[in-house]
Amino acid sequence: MEFHETFTIKAPIQQVWDFLWNPRQMLECVPGCEDVEQVDENNFRVLLKVKVGFLSANFKAKLSVTEKKPPHFFTSVGTGEDSRLGSLVKQSNTVTLTELSPGATEVDLKSEVSMFGKLGTLGYSVIKGKAAKLTEEFAANVRQRLEK
Numbered sequence: 001m002e003f004h005e006t007f008t009i010k011a012p013i014q015q016v017w018d019f020l021w022n023p024r025q026m027l028e029c030v031p032g033c034e035d036v037e038q039v040d041e042n043n044f045r046v047l048l049k050v051k052v053g054f055l056s057a058n059f060k061a062k063l064s065v066t067e068k069k070p071p072h073f074f075t076s077v078g079t080g081e082d083s084r085l086g087s088l089v090k091q092s093n094t095v096t097l098t099e100l101s102p103g104a105t106e107v108d109l110k111s112e113v114s115m116f117g118k119l120g121t122l123g124y125s126v127i128k129g130k131a132a133k134l135t136e137e138f139a140a141n142v143r144q145r146l147e148k
Helices: 013-021 023-028 124-146
Strands: 002-009 033-040 043-052 055-069 073-082 087-101 104-116
Touching (some): 002 124, 013 023, 013 087, 013 104, 023 043, 023 124, 043 073, 043 124, 055 087
Antiparallel strands (some): 002 104, 033 043, 043 055, 055 073, 073 087, 087 104
């Protein structure tokens, strides 16, 4: 499944980049993110708790940044597993920052997500709706922290 969201942050592009590149700050904005551990400059371990439909999942995930061009662009790939549900999620993300003005930055987020196991049996509309809600919450959380 593909997901795409674009939103504007009232902050300079470098400030938005620095914020998103700080794993603790950025992942605190991700709904359900309970912990993040930086393994090295480009690899992270993440603990996520998410409820999708009637299922609650606890994912132990690995996230790797595969390309970056500061302060405009980065890509990442990740996998997460919930052994209790027998579910696996694979994702790839592209984040592009565009300076709209010295005090405004557009954030373009594209994700490709594949779900397997019990979560994969849920309907597309349930998963798409949950993903849209999580992305909206993420954008609101980033705005709240940067637009002070």
